[in-house]
Amino acid sequence: MAQNETTKLILYVAGETPKSLAAIANLERICSEHLDNRYEVQVIDLKKEPRLAREHSIVAIPTLVRQLPAPIRKIIGDLSDAEKVLVSLNVKGAQ
Numbered sequence: 001m002a003q004n005e006t007t008k009l010i011l012y013v014a015g016e017t018p019k020s021l022a023a024i025a026n027l028e029r030i031c032s033e034h035l036d037n038r039y040e041v042q043v044i045d046l047k048k049e050p051r052l053a054r055e056h057s058i059v060a061i062p063t064l065v066r067q068l069p070a071p072i073r074k075i076i077g078d079l080s081d082a083e084k085v086l087v088s089l090n091v092k093g094a095q
Helices: 018-034 051-055 082-089
Strands: 007-013 039-045 063-068 073-076
Touching: 007 018, 018 039, 018 082, 063 082, 073 082
Parallel strands: 007 039
Antiparallel strands: 007 063, 063 073
């Protein structure tokens, strides 16, 4: 990933369940600690916009999608393992 490239992330959740809230908190922590203000996060609540699950091929929640930089990558779960998230998103050592 280029040094100054912005990472665009979309987190799909379903309401304010403990798992959804944990995923949001974990993502905020990971981004602030490792992406050095080079990120944009959008949280989509599929309870409010259920049609997006089908349109965006979301089969489980919470799901984190890295839109940019390409290629698109997806991670399912509460994002509690920061190391796994960083490796999956290919942003290891981003700071």
